[in-house]
Amino acid sequence: MPKEKLRHVTLVGHMGSGKSTIGSLLGKLMNYDHADLDVVIANQAGRSIGVIFAEKGEKIFRDLEEQALESKLSTPDPLVISTGGGIVERSSNRRLLQEKSFVIWLHTDIKTLVKRVSRRSTRPLLKGKDPLEVLTKLDNERADLYAEIADLTIDTNNMKASNVSELLFDSLKSRLGVENE
C-alpha cells in the first residue's frame, strides 16, 4: 500500500512548535480523532508528565511514551497524533512513525520557540534551565531526526495555528483522500 494511503497523521517537532494545538485543529478539519501522547501518558499514569519525570525519571517516561505511541498507531480508526518533542530519540519510535503514519514536521526557529516556551514553565526538561541553551542543544540532537522521518515539513514561524492547520488540511486532502463532510 502506498504510504500516502496510510491513515494516521503524526505531528513531530520541538516543544513549543504547536503540535498539540495544531493537532487538535487538524483533527477537527479532517474529521479524525486527535490524540495527544503526553495527555495519553499522563492519563494512563494518573500523574502529570512533570511528576513522572520527577518520580520515575526520563527512562521510564520514554518507555511509557513508546508504549503510548505503539498503542495509538495500532488503533483501527484514523487519528491525528501530537507527539512529544523527544519521540524521535528512540530509533524504534522513528521506524514506527515512518511505517505507520504520515509524518508532519512542524519546523520553528529556536528564537520563536524560546519566546513560546518561556510563557509556561511546566516542561520538565526546562525546569531551572535557560530555555535558549536547552533548545539549542535539543535542536543539534534532534533536527536531523525530524528531517529524516518527515513526509511533509511546514514552517510555523509567524503563523497562527489555525492557518497552519488549514494549510496542512489542504495538502493532506489530496494525498490521503480525506473528506471532512
Ligand code: S3P
Ligand atoms: C519533551 C517534550 C514534551 C514532553 C516531555 C519531554 C522532550 O512534550 O513529552 O516533557 O523531550 O522534548 P512537548 O513537545 O509537547 O512539550
